[in-house]
Amino acid sequence: MHSIDRRTSEKLWIVFFIFPAFFVVSVIILLPLFMSLYNSLFNWNQLIRGQFAGLENFRRVFFTEPYRTRFFNALRNNVIWLLMTMLIQNTLGLFIGYLLSRRIWGSEFYKRIIFIPVLFSIVAVGFLWGLYLKPNGLVNSFLKLVGLGQYARAWLGDEKLATTSIILVNIWRWVGFPSLVFLAAIDNVPVDCIEAAMLDGARDSTIFFKVILPLIVPSILIIAVLTIIGSLNVFEQIYTMAGLDGAPNFSTDTIGTLFYRTAFGSIDSGNPEIGIGSAIGVIIYLLTLGASLLSIITMGRKEIEL
C-alpha cells in the first residue's frame, strides 16, 4: 500500500516537472507544425480556410507559373548558399581551428576575436555591409585607394555578384563558429594518438589527414548539418542587403524570402496566399528534417550513449 502511494506521488512529481515545458513546446512548436501540414491541404481565401484541395498547393508550387519559376529560382539560390558556405566557410573554419590548435603565436587573442562577429545580429551586420558594398561605399573606396579601381563594382546591384557578395558577408559573420567548434574537437583528440604518429616520423599533413580528421568526424557532421539547416533558413541576410523581393530582379531570392512574401503578401504576389505559403513551409520542414535525420543516422551511436 505504502509503495503504491509513493509511486503515485512520483508520477505526480514527474508531471509537475515536465508539464510547463511540455505544454509550451507542444503549443508553439509541434501544433503549428501539424497545422502547417493540415493548412497546406486546403484552398484559402485570404485568412479563411476553404475546400479540401489535396496536394493541389504542392502541385502549383512545383508545376504552375508564376510559383514554379519563383520556387526553383529561390531553391537554386539556397543550393548556392549551401555549397559556398560548405566549401568556403567550413574549410576556412577547419584550417583556422587546426592552426589555432597548433598554438600559433597569438592564438589566444585570435581565438577571442574570430568569435566577435558571431554575436552580432544578422540584421546589424547586413545593414553595415549593405552600406559598405554600395557603389560609393567603403569596399569600392578601398579598391580605388590601393589602385584596383577597375574592380570596383555595384556589389549588391549586379545580378551576377549579389548572391555571392551576401554569402561572403555571412561568412565574415559566422566563420568563427565552425573555427571554434573544430578547435574544441581537435583539442579533444587524445595526445597519445598524435604523439605516436609523431614518433613514427609522420609529416604534419599526414597527421592532419590520417589522425585528426577521422577523429573529428562527429564535429564535421554537426557543422555540416547546421550549415544545411542555416542555408535553408536564410532570410535576414537577404532582407537587409537585397530587400524582401531578392533584388536585383529576384536574383538573390531564397525560399525564406519567397515563403514570407507568399505568406504575408508583397508587391510580387499581392495578397497573402496561405495555401501556397503553407506548402512552401512544409517543403522547408521536409528538407530540414531530411538533413537532420541524415545526421541522426550517421551519429546514431553517439546519441544512444546520452
Added chain:
Amino acid sequence: MSADYRLKATSPARAFFIALIQFLFVVYAVIIFYPLFNMIVSSFKTTREILRFPFSLPGKLDFGNYRTLWIDKGFSRFFFNSIWITLVSMIFVLFFGSMAAYGVSRYQYRLRTFVYLLFLSGIMLPLKAAIIPLFLLMKNLGFIDKPVSIILIYIAMGLPSTIFILSGFMKTIPKDLEYAARIDGCSDWMIYRRVIMPVVAPAIALVSIYNAVPIWNDFFFPLVFIQNPKWKTLPLGLTTFFGQHSTDWSLLFTALTIAILPVLILYIFMAKYFIKGMTTGAVK
C-alpha cells in the same frame, strides 16, 4: 592536446610558411576589426565626410547623433524592450527548462524516452517555417502587436536546447546525493531546488548565453508580430530606421554602433563564457 604540439620552424621553408600563416592571421584580424572601427568612426562624421573621405578620422567627437537617435528616434525604448524581453524569456526558459530536464533525467518511467525525443525534435524544427499557423494562433489569442507573442515563441525556442544540455549535466550527478536528501525528509521539489540546481549552476551560465544571444538578435518574429513602435526591439527598430533614413549615412552608422557596441563591450569582459556557451550546444 599537449602544448608542445606547436608549429616549429625546423627548416627555412617551414619558417617562411609559418611567417606567411602569421601574416594571414593579422590580415584576418584587420578584416574583422576595421569594418567595426570604421563604423564607430563614421558615426562621428557627417554624411559628406563619410562619402568624400571614407578613411579619415572625424574632426571632433560630437555626440549629437547619439542624442538624436537615443532620445528623438526611440532607440532607448528599442534598447530597453530588447533587454526586458530577452530577460523575461530567459527566466522562463531556465525555469521551465531546468524543471523538464530534471523530469527527464532523474526519474525512470516508460514514456521518458518519448518525452525526451519530443523535446529534442524542437531543436531540429525550424520555427520560422510554421509562421502561418503561429500567426493565426496569436491572432486568435489576441496577442498580435503585444510582446507576449514573441516572448512565448522565445520560450519555446529556448526550451529544447536547454533541456538537452541541462539533462546531459544532470544525468552525471550521483543518485546518492539525492538519497541522502530524501532521508533528511526533502521533497522532490526541494531536491531539484536545493541539491540538483546548485550542482548544475555552471551549466546554467552556458545555457543562458547560448540562448540569450539568438533571442537578443532575433528579427524575424518581431517583424511578423510587432508593429507598434512602443514594443519594437532593437533589430526591428534598426530596420524601421534604415527604411526611413536611407540617405543619412551619418545617422545610419550611429544606429549600427548603438546596436553593435553593447554586445561587443559585454563580450570583451565575458569572452570565455561566450565561447563556451556558443560551442557547448554543438559539441556536447
